[in-house]
Each structure stands twice: as C-alpha cells, then as structure tokens.
Amino acid sequence: MSEVQTVENMVSITIDGVEYKAKEGEYILNAARANDVFIPAICYLTRCSPTLACRICLVEADGKQVYSCNAKVKEGMEITVSTPDILAERRAMMEVYDVNHPLQCGVCDQSGECELQNYTLELQVDSQSYSIQDTKREASDWSSVLHYDPGLCIVCERCTTVCKDMIGDAAIKTTSRGGEALDKSWKDNMPKDAYAMWNKLQKSVIAPSNGTGSTDCSDCGECVAVCPVGALVSKDFVYTSNAWDLKKIPATCAHCSSGCQIYYETKPASIEDRTEKIFRVTNEWNYVSLCGAGRFAYDFENNIEGKDEVAFASAVEAFKQAKVIHFNSVITNEEALMLQTLKEKLGVKLINREARAFQRFLNFYTQASGNSLYTLDFKEVMQSDFVMSVGTSLRNDNPNARYAFNNVQKMNKGAGLYFHPVGDTLVPTFGKTVESFxxxxxxxxxxxxxxxxxxxxxxxxxxxxxxxxxxxALITTLGGDADKFNAAFDKMMKKKEKFSLMVGEDLYFHEKAENLAKLIAVLEASSEVSVAMIPPKTNSLGVALICDLDDEADGFTIGYNESGDFKLSALGDGDLDMPAMNQQEGTLTNMHKRVTPTNAAVDYHGYELNDIMREVAVAPKETIDWTEHLPTAKGFKAVEFDSLPNGYLNDGTENRGYVLETTSIEVEEVSIEKFDKSRGLEGEIAYRCNPQRQFNDFSDKAHQIFEGFGLYASPAKAETLGSKVEVTFDMGSITLDVIVDDRMEGNIVAVPDFKSAENIYELFAESRYQTVTIREV
Amino acid sequence: MSLEQFKNRNVGTQNYKKLDLEHSPTCGWCQFKQVVSRTFKPELFVGLWVTLREMGNALFRGKMHTTQYPFEKLPISPRYRAIHDMLRLLESGHYRCIGCGLCEKICISNCISMDTRYDENQRKEVSEYTINFGRCIFCGYCAEVCPELAIVHGPRYETASEQRASFSLFEDMLTPIDKLNLQQEYDGFGAISSNADENIKKTPLAY
Structure with missing residues (x-):
C-alpha cells in the first residue's frame, strides 16, 4: 500500500523550533497540516496545483521567505511560520481582501463558515488602510445549478483550479474586472507581496471560460464546495438557510460505485412542515471531489405516511411463494446479505444483471491472476503518472475515474491513453500527452x-x-496512425514510473469477457501496469462478493426497485414501500475496495427489508446488525456498524470504514484466445450509457437533475436523426427524443439505462453495444 | 474592587427629623380626656371636605387621577421586555429584518423560526417568521443580538388572548405601514449606546 510510508522517504523538518517528520518532496504547507501545525492559507487546495493567488501562506524557510504551498520540504529545513515582516504582509493582505468587500455577512450564505471572515479575525484586522473605487459587479446564474456573486468574490481561484486540475472541465477562468488601476504610490507604501496580490486581484474576476454568461460543464458543483466565501453558491440553496442551522449527517453517496464521502445537511423543511429535509450535500473537498449527481441529486427519499400493514402482509405472502428476486446494485451490503440468506433458506434465485456481469468478470480475473480482487484503488491511480482507460465511457460511467485520469495529467506531469468506441471531445483536453483511440x-x-x-x-x-x-497492425486496427502514435508514445514515456489501467463496464458486458479478464491478468503479471476496475453500478462490487447470483430464472418474481410480479420500491411506485438510500443505515462497497458506512438523513416510517426477513426467515433487530456477518471469506471484516469511522485525517488519509482484504492463490499459466478482428460491430450502433449526473431512478427523481431520458448523440449525428426516433433492437424497440451531447463525437448513439421501468438491459442483453436501426417518427 | 462602601457602617450621620409628638397618656383620666377631645374636634369634617373638593376637581375641573385601564395605559420603561415589535425603516417603509437568523440561533427557548428565500430583487427575503409565545421567556436576547434593531421588545404586556397565534406572526408584530410616523426608536436592550459614534474608526474611501 502506498499509504504506508517507509522510513527512507521521510525527512525531518523544524517548524517554530519543534521537529517533525514529513514526506520527502511534499509542500511545506501539507507537511505542516499533516503534523497539525497551522499555517494560514486561502487559495491552496490539496490534490491541486498551487495558484499563488493569496500569498498568505508565506513562511520563512532557512532564512528565506517562501510560499509554503509551493516550496518543498528538505532534510533539516528550519521553518518559521510568523516573523514580524510576514505578519505585516499577512495583515496587509487581509486588509486588501476586505477593501470594498460588501458588508452583507448578515445575509451571506457562507454564514460564519467564511474563510475571509476567519482570517480577518485571526490576523486581528481592526482597521483599514487601503481604498480604491469599487467596480459594479452583478450577480448571475452560470447554469441551472450555479450562482455567482462577483461582488463577494475574492478571486482566490480555488474554483478555477479545482475545475481544471480535478474535474477537468476548465469551464471557468479569471477574466478582466475592468476596475481602476492601482495608484502607483501604494507600491512604495505597502508590503511587497500584498501589493502584488492586490494588483492582480483588482484586475480580475471569475467568468465562464467559453466567453458567454453560462458555463459549459458537467455541473458538478465542486466550485461551489471549494469557494471560501459566499460568492459561489448552488442556485437552489441561495438564501434558504444558514450553515449553522443545518445538521450534518455523514454518509456515503449511493449514485455510482465511487461511494464518495458526503454530508447530508438537514433541517426542518419550513415553519409549517417540521419534518427534516435535506437542504444541500457537502463534502470534505480537500480529499474527495463529488460529481453533479452526488452534490445535487439528494432529494430522492420515499415519503410515506406510515406502516401499510395490508401491503406488508401481501409482501410476506409474495416472499413465501417467490421463485426469483430481481434487484439492482443500489442496495446496501446488509440488504444484499439478506437476499443471499433468502436464497440459502428459501432457494429463491437472485437476478442482478450488472452485478452478475461484473461478478463473472471478477471470477475470470481471479482464476487467471490468482488475486481475489483487482490490484489498484483509485487513490493509487491518482498517484500514477501514466494512466490508461479501456472499456469505459470515462465522462459518464464514473466521475471519480475521470477525475483521477485528469488529475494524473495535471499534477503528476502524466500521460494518458484512452480507448473507447464513442468519440469524446473532453478527454483529449485533459493534457497534452493524452492519446485517444x-x-x-x-x-x-x-x-x-x-x-x-x-x-x-x-x-x-x-x-x-x-x-x-x-x-x-494493432494501432491500425484501433483506428490510429502507427507512425504518429509511435512518435507520440516515445514522448509520453519520458520519466514515467507508475503505470495504471482502468477498465470498465464494456468489458464485463462483452462476448469475450473471459479472454479480456485473462489479458488483464497477463498484463499485470508481465509488466509494471496495475489495474483498477470500475464496478458498473453503486454497490455492484458488494453484491458480486456477497450474493450468489443467477443468470436466468423463471417463476413468480419479486422486484426490488426493478420490475416484477410483486414490487418492493423506494420510488413510491411499488406494492410495498421501501426506504431510499438516504433513509437507510448500512454499508456500501465502493470501487476503492472499501466498505463505507452511510447513515439515515431523512425520516422513514414504513417497513424495511429486515421486517420482511423477520417474517419469512430469520433476522436480528436492526438492519445494521447484519454488518458484522458480511462474508469474511470474501474479504469483509466482522466488525460492528457503529465502530466504522467515516472521515478523513489531516494528512488526507481516508479513515472511512475498512478496506476489503485481498487474498491470492497460485494459478497456472493461462491460454489466450486469438483476437478476431471480424467481431467488431458495423453499422448503426447504440451504446448503453447514461448522461452525466444520471445513474439510476433516484438521481432521476431529484429536482436539480435535468438530464432527460432520451437518445444522446453527437451534434453532427443528431442533425441526421431528427427530433424523435424509434430505435429498434433485436429484442424490441423504444421511442426516444434525441438529445444533443456536444461532448460526444462520431456515429454511435447512447441509450441511457437509468430508468429501470424502461427495461433497457433487456434490449441490450449481454452486451453494451448493439446494432440497431433508427427511424425518425 | 474595594470594599470600603460595605465597611462603612456609620449610619448616624443622616439628617433624621424628629416629629413633635405628644407623649402618650399614662393615667386613666388622661386617656379619657384624649378620647373626648379627639371625638368632638371638627377634623372629621376636614377629611370630608378634602373628599368633596377632589370630587369637584375631578368632575368639574378635569383633574382626574385615575388611569382608565384598559382604555388608558401608564407609560413603561424602554427596558421592559414585552411582546416583540418588528420595526420598519423610516425612509423606505421596508421592514428592517434582513433574515440573518441570529435571533433564531440565540433564542434559548428555541421559539423563533424563520423561512427565507432569494427574491426577485436579488435580496434575501423573509418569507415567513414566527415566535412561539407559549415558549418565549422574554429574555431579550433576540433584541440584543439583532444587528439591525429590527426585532425589539415593545410595550405590549397584555398577552391574554383567545389564541397565541394572534401575535406570533411577522405581520402582527410589524409596525403597520400607516402608523410608521408613530414608530418609536427602541431604547432598551441591544440599542446602540449614545456615544456609539465616538467608538468607531473611519474606513478610508476612495471617492
């Protein structure tokens, strides 16, 4: 594990006379933070490049003034956090930040969580020495979720930095404010760094980088999260609540397999309605970045009046005669274990398409490599300097995989290879040494x-x-130009040490899944490349490990958030209501091979699966009593739910739940089938792929998610299709509106699967790509 | 702190004035004489005259001393803490409350609640505001913490009503717009001190 530091790459440094250990090559600021030493800093973001916008992190290292966010520690370095000169600089900087800052702290949405306010007090600014004429700056909405008030903005550039270095959209940038130039006399009359900072601040303001008034981005809202003041706020949250009124509930996001750490922030809905309502979702933005679904798709709870005893009785009857349980991966480990128990006790068959495909693929991989799980987690992918991706639509399948791919380019001077049948205009912009096939x-x-x-x-x-x-020949087969690529590849390989490969759902739903899994095992055994897999849906990894899934089944079917003869549903449309993910306690297994706890944010008054279990089989008192019984043979640990932590340490160590244990066995050499070039699909092709910010029925239910259910196509393709089309598969057909995705390229169209009622999995069967005929209607 | 003022127990220096009282009668005869003389003195009529005179003053000369409660009320101290008032800005007539939520936060009996929203003029609008007077203990913290002197304690001390809701809503506490000219500036808890101007530093302005 890379988290364990060996003694060799630690250096000792002295901060204010006290000796500390720090990782070699780390920035002074991060080293201080890891050792619980406070150095003031506004513009720096862990995991992103230093911007040097605020300059407040100025310290003295070995007698020289340096910025602690971009100066690296050296063996024996002596650091002084505050000297009289530095204090004068910092105070001047804070005074400058306060020049013309509107005195609306009373109504500001940052409401006391403001870093400008904190540092103004920390540096004891009690009077103002500087002034300049203000510029009129109007508040505006950048998109359906972003609201920017430039009047409050201190241009620390954290938003632009995170958008570029982490998210990869680079959808916002600093632009000219059009303010008055600073009076030259200030240059001689104020501290040097403060003047330089003010000179830049006075000239700039943040704006969408496409030159229009609205951002062209994936609406992840990470810029909102990192804003130290109240300038960037989600449009829906503006002026609705003070931060201090909200109760923070630590949880795990249940939309995709990233399983990101989130806080649901709740308070009573209004004066009339005193039930708890989620007002926003926040995260530990220094250590984890959310996507648009994680941040905005939170209000999918199942509001029901109370326990429906009649429905419950018929549910118990249904379970007694059930032959099949059809469910999906938006389910906790505990519930998966309950279903597995039902299979063992009652002999029902378990159907979960996406987890089954992943399970099969994992088994092939285990048989070929001997490892029970894939090698890398995505934190380790982020630390590599050559990252590759095969078989996943990086932009849509898993935002964190995309962030990792982008972050490697920006932070590690990395290179990237992206293989995918659907052309993407965003991925090549992540870095100069990204080649896409x-x-x-x-x-x-x-x-x-x-x-x-x-x-x-x-x-x-x-x-x-x-x-x-x-x-x-391979390069040509993949649609590349051999000479050009070979030249580019030589450049890409310069100074590279850690290689990683991410693989995704295309490979699991593939005719040659077994051969692909073997090839991955061969690659790992014969090279320095390590592989990370992206589980197709939220808890597919957990379900794949816990449940013994079946391929085909007939008979009376119970659907859990899926179609069936009797339907349990957290969406409010079933025969018996179930709690949604934000109303449940439990654990999820995410793609980082980590079992993370999630808590209930919103009240739920009805029955849950554990109540049915009590009637038809056996069950402990609470759902979370199942946690310690998760199968240890599969890498789970026998620990109580209540003892699972959910947070991060100051040095960025993830302290959430526990990591699955990987076991290895000896294996024999595998034989690889011959690649058959003729198996490539020709003609009109549909790809089963969700739009950004849509993952399942729950994200669809949320009021701040606007991506519709339709046929997504590149702008050029959409023009040839018309506005509404009928897509005919071998297994049936579906009529969809055509929606333009301007980041798509090429002729392949994408059909989303986030609505379980549409039975898209049936249409695509065992593949993610199908040849179809499309007809305008 | 010195304890001088507590240690000074010499209370004999004050200017007491002795009344010129007769000695009480000691013998039986003396007591009988006192009773007879007090009985037949005309002082009874002096008292009756005073009553008659004041009645005349009250009835015919308009010098009534009785307060006609509940039609009349005695003025109370500005520091008295009764049912809250919501004040308006004198110039614009707009309510002063900015919806900062400090009163809601500081309230120790947790009886203040407000809903806010982003309004059409890009301002924070208080869409609903209520105080639960069943729980309010009239501690005055809300008035003290209010940065705008928007919520203050008014003089309305009668809290008997058919429903508490009669005075718990924002509109009930808000100065009626037609009585804006009668709105009194608040002088009680949380009001700015009379020398506030001396205590502030001026911020330089470029224009």
Missing amino acids: VHQAGHEEAALLLIIDLFADKDKLSDSVKEQLDRD
Missing part, C-alpha cells in the same frame, strides 16, 4: 493487446500472447 466496438481485446505490447516484458509472455503482438 476511437476504435470499433468489439475491439477491446486489441486495446489490451496493444497495452501489453507497449509495456510488457516480452520474456514473461506465453506464445499465445506473443504471436498476437504486432504493434503497427
């Missing part, structure tokens, strides 16, 4: 073979692989 659907094996060819030690390969490695 738009290959034919079905040619994923060629991508893996190319990676093996590029990185593997040829002596370790078996003949069945070696004979397939013809680099130039």
Whole structure:
C-alpha cells in the first residue's frame, strides 16, 4: 500500500523550533497540516496545483521567505511560520481582501463558515488602510445549478483550479474586472507581496471560460464546495438557510460505485412542515471531489405516511411463494446479505444483471491472476503518472475515474491513453500527452493487446500472447496512425514510473469477457501496469462478493426497485414501500475496495427489508446488525456498524470504514484466445450509457437533475436523426427524443439505462453495444 | 474592587427629623380626656371636605387621577421586555429584518423560526417568521443580538388572548405601514449606546 510510508522517504523538518517528520518532496504547507501545525492559507487546495493567488501562506524557510504551498520540504529545513515582516504582509493582505468587500455577512450564505471572515479575525484586522473605487459587479446564474456573486468574490481561484486540475472541465477562468488601476504610490507604501496580490486581484474576476454568461460543464458543483466565501453558491440553496442551522449527517453517496464521502445537511423543511429535509450535500473537498449527481441529486427519499400493514402482509405472502428476486446494485451490503440468506433458506434465485456481469468478470480475473480482487484503488491511480482507460465511457460511467485520469495529467506531469468506441471531445483536453483511440466496438481485446505490447516484458509472455503482438497492425486496427502514435508514445514515456489501467463496464458486458479478464491478468503479471476496475453500478462490487447470483430464472418474481410480479420500491411506485438510500443505515462497497458506512438523513416510517426477513426467515433487530456477518471469506471484516469511522485525517488519509482484504492463490499459466478482428460491430450502433449526473431512478427523481431520458448523440449525428426516433433492437424497440451531447463525437448513439421501468438491459442483453436501426417518427 | 462602601457602617450621620409628638397618656383620666377631645374636634369634617373638593376637581375641573385601564395605559420603561415589535425603516417603509437568523440561533427557548428565500430583487427575503409565545421567556436576547434593531421588545404586556397565534406572526408584530410616523426608536436592550459614534474608526474611501 502506498499509504504506508517507509522510513527512507521521510525527512525531518523544524517548524517554530519543534521537529517533525514529513514526506520527502511534499509542500511545506501539507507537511505542516499533516503534523497539525497551522499555517494560514486561502487559495491552496490539496490534490491541486498551487495558484499563488493569496500569498498568505508565506513562511520563512532557512532564512528565506517562501510560499509554503509551493516550496518543498528538505532534510533539516528550519521553518518559521510568523516573523514580524510576514505578519505585516499577512495583515496587509487581509486588509486588501476586505477593501470594498460588501458588508452583507448578515445575509451571506457562507454564514460564519467564511474563510475571509476567519482570517480577518485571526490576523486581528481592526482597521483599514487601503481604498480604491469599487467596480459594479452583478450577480448571475452560470447554469441551472450555479450562482455567482462577483461582488463577494475574492478571486482566490480555488474554483478555477479545482475545475481544471480535478474535474477537468476548465469551464471557468479569471477574466478582466475592468476596475481602476492601482495608484502607483501604494507600491512604495505597502508590503511587497500584498501589493502584488492586490494588483492582480483588482484586475480580475471569475467568468465562464467559453466567453458567454453560462458555463459549459458537467455541473458538478465542486466550485461551489471549494469557494471560501459566499460568492459561489448552488442556485437552489441561495438564501434558504444558514450553515449553522443545518445538521450534518455523514454518509456515503449511493449514485455510482465511487461511494464518495458526503454530508447530508438537514433541517426542518419550513415553519409549517417540521419534518427534516435535506437542504444541500457537502463534502470534505480537500480529499474527495463529488460529481453533479452526488452534490445535487439528494432529494430522492420515499415519503410515506406510515406502516401499510395490508401491503406488508401481501409482501410476506409474495416472499413465501417467490421463485426469483430481481434487484439492482443500489442496495446496501446488509440488504444484499439478506437476499443471499433468502436464497440459502428459501432457494429463491437472485437476478442482478450488472452485478452478475461484473461478478463473472471478477471470477475470470481471479482464476487467471490468482488475486481475489483487482490490484489498484483509485487513490493509487491518482498517484500514477501514466494512466490508461479501456472499456469505459470515462465522462459518464464514473466521475471519480475521470477525475483521477485528469488529475494524473495535471499534477503528476502524466500521460494518458484512452480507448473507447464513442468519440469524446473532453478527454483529449485533459493534457497534452493524452492519446485517444476511437476504435470499433468489439475491439477491446486489441486495446489490451496493444497495452501489453507497449509495456510488457516480452520474456514473461506465453506464445499465445506473443504471436498476437504486432504493434503497427494493432494501432491500425484501433483506428490510429502507427507512425504518429509511435512518435507520440516515445514522448509520453519520458520519466514515467507508475503505470495504471482502468477498465470498465464494456468489458464485463462483452462476448469475450473471459479472454479480456485473462489479458488483464497477463498484463499485470508481465509488466509494471496495475489495474483498477470500475464496478458498473453503486454497490455492484458488494453484491458480486456477497450474493450468489443467477443468470436466468423463471417463476413468480419479486422486484426490488426493478420490475416484477410483486414490487418492493423506494420510488413510491411499488406494492410495498421501501426506504431510499438516504433513509437507510448500512454499508456500501465502493470501487476503492472499501466498505463505507452511510447513515439515515431523512425520516422513514414504513417497513424495511429486515421486517420482511423477520417474517419469512430469520433476522436480528436492526438492519445494521447484519454488518458484522458480511462474508469474511470474501474479504469483509466482522466488525460492528457503529465502530466504522467515516472521515478523513489531516494528512488526507481516508479513515472511512475498512478496506476489503485481498487474498491470492497460485494459478497456472493461462491460454489466450486469438483476437478476431471480424467481431467488431458495423453499422448503426447504440451504446448503453447514461448522461452525466444520471445513474439510476433516484438521481432521476431529484429536482436539480435535468438530464432527460432520451437518445444522446453527437451534434453532427443528431442533425441526421431528427427530433424523435424509434430505435429498434433485436429484442424490441423504444421511442426516444434525441438529445444533443456536444461532448460526444462520431456515429454511435447512447441509450441511457437509468430508468429501470424502461427495461433497457433487456434490449441490450449481454452486451453494451448493439446494432440497431433508427427511424425518425 | 474595594470594599470600603460595605465597611462603612456609620449610619448616624443622616439628617433624621424628629416629629413633635405628644407623649402618650399614662393615667386613666388622661386617656379619657384624649378620647373626648379627639371625638368632638371638627377634623372629621376636614377629611370630608378634602373628599368633596377632589370630587369637584375631578368632575368639574378635569383633574382626574385615575388611569382608565384598559382604555388608558401608564407609560413603561424602554427596558421592559414585552411582546416583540418588528420595526420598519423610516425612509423606505421596508421592514428592517434582513433574515440573518441570529435571533433564531440565540433564542434559548428555541421559539423563533424563520423561512427565507432569494427574491426577485436579488435580496434575501423573509418569507415567513414566527415566535412561539407559549415558549418565549422574554429574555431579550433576540433584541440584543439583532444587528439591525429590527426585532425589539415593545410595550405590549397584555398577552391574554383567545389564541397565541394572534401575535406570533411577522405581520402582527410589524409596525403597520400607516402608523410608521408613530414608530418609536427602541431604547432598551441591544440599542446602540449614545456615544456609539465616538467608538468607531473611519474606513478610508476612495471617492
């Protein structure tokens, strides 16, 4: 594990006379924070590049003034946090920040969580020495979720930094404010750094980088999270609540397999309605970045009056005669364990399409590699400097995988290779050394073979692989230009040490899934590349480990948030109501191979699965009493729910739940099937893929998510399609509105699967790509 | 603190004035004489005259001393803490409350509640505001913490009513717009001190 630091790469530094240990090559500011030493800083964001906008983190290191956010620690370095000169600089900077800052603290949405306010008090600013004429700056909405008030903005550039270095949209930038120039006399009359800071501040303000009034981005709202003042606020939250009124409930986001740490922030809905309502979602933004669904799709709770005894009785009857339980991956580990118990006791069959595909793929991988789980977690991917992605639509499937891919380019001077049949205009903008291959659907094996060819030690390969490695042919098959790529690749490989590969859902839903899993095992065994897998949906990994899933089943079916003869639903449309994820306690297994706890934020008055379990099989008192019984043979630990932590330490260590244990077994050499070029799909192709910010029925239910259910197509393709089309598959057809996704390229269209009622999985069957006919209606 | 003022127990220096009282009669005869003389003195009529005179004053000369409660009320101290008033700005007539929520936060009996929203003029609007007078203990913290002198304690001390809701809403406490000219500036808890101007530092302005 990279989190464990060996003694060799630690150095000792002295801060204000006290000796501390720090990781070699770390910035002074981070080293101080990891050791609980306070250095004031506004503009710096952990995991992003230093912007040097605020300059408040000025310290003295070995007798020289440096900015602690971009100066690295050295062995024996002596650091003084505050000298009289530095204090004078800092005080002048805070005075400058306070110049013309509106005195609306009383109504400001930051309401006491303001860093400007905190540092003004911390540095004891009790009078103002500077002044300049103010510029009129009007508040505006940047998108359906972002609200920006430039009057309150201190241009610390945290929003632009996180958008570029973490999210990868680079949708906002600093632009000219059009204010008066500073009087030259200030230059001689005020501290040097404060003057430089003011000079820049007076000239700039934040604006969408496309030059219009609205941002063209994925609406993740991370800029809102990092804003130290009340300038950037989510549009829905403006002036609705003070921060101090909100109760923070630590939880795990249940929309995708990232399982990000979040806080649901609740308070009574209004004066008339005293039930708790979620007002916003916040996160530990220094250590985790959310996507738009995580931040804005929070109000999907199932509001019901009370216990419906009649429905409950019929549910118990239904379970007694059930042959099949059909469920999806938006489910806790505990509930998955309950369903598995039902299978063992009553012999019902368990159907979960996405988890089943992933389970099968994991098993193939385990058989070939000997490891019970994939190698890397996504924190480790972020620390690599050469990252590759195969078989996942990076922008849509899993935002955190995308953030990792982007962050590697920006922070580690990294390089990237992106293989996907659907063209994407965003991924190539992540860095200068990102090469993307738009290959034919079905040619994923060629991508893996190319990676093996590029990185593997040829002596370790078996003949069945070696004979397939013809680099130039593979590049051509994948739609690249061999000469151009070879030249680019040499550049990409300069000074690279850690290699990572992310693979996704395309490979799990693939005719040649077994061969692909074997190729991944071969790649890991023969090269320095390590692999991380993206579980297809929220808790697919947990379900795949806990449940013994079936492929096909007939008979009386109970659907849990899925279709069935009797429907349990947290969406309010079933035969018996169930609590939604924000009304439940439990644990989720995320793609970082971590079992994380989530808590109930909103009241729920009805029955839950555990009540049914009590009637039809056995059950402990509470749902969370199942937590300690999760299968230890699969890597889970026998720990109580209440002892699971959910937070981060000051040095960024993730202290949430626990990490699944990986076991390894000895395996024999695997034989690889020959890649068959003719299996690539031709003609009109549909891809099962959700739009950004949509993952399931729950994100769809939330009022701040506007991405509709329709056929997503690139602008060029959409023009040829018309406004409404009928898409015909082998298994049936569906009529959809055409929606333009201007970040898509090429002819493949995307059909979302977030509405379970539409049964999209049936249409696509065992593949994510299908040839279809599209007809305008 | 010195304890001088407590240690000074010499109370004999004050200017007491002795009344010129007769000695009480000691013998039986003396007591009989006192009773007879007091009985037949005309002082009874002096008292009756005073009554008659004041009745005349009250009835015919308009010098009534009785307060006609509940039609009349005696003025009370500005520091008295009765049912809250919501004040308006004198110039614009707009309510002073900015919806900062400090009163809601500081309230120790947790009886203040407010809903706010972003209004059409890009301002924070208090869409609803209520005080639960069943729980309010009239401590005055809300008036003291209010940065705008918007919520203050008014002089309305009668809190008997058919429903408490009769005076718990924002509109009930708000100065009626037609009585804006009668609105009194608040002088009680939380009002600015008379020398407030001396205590502030001026911030330089570029224009």
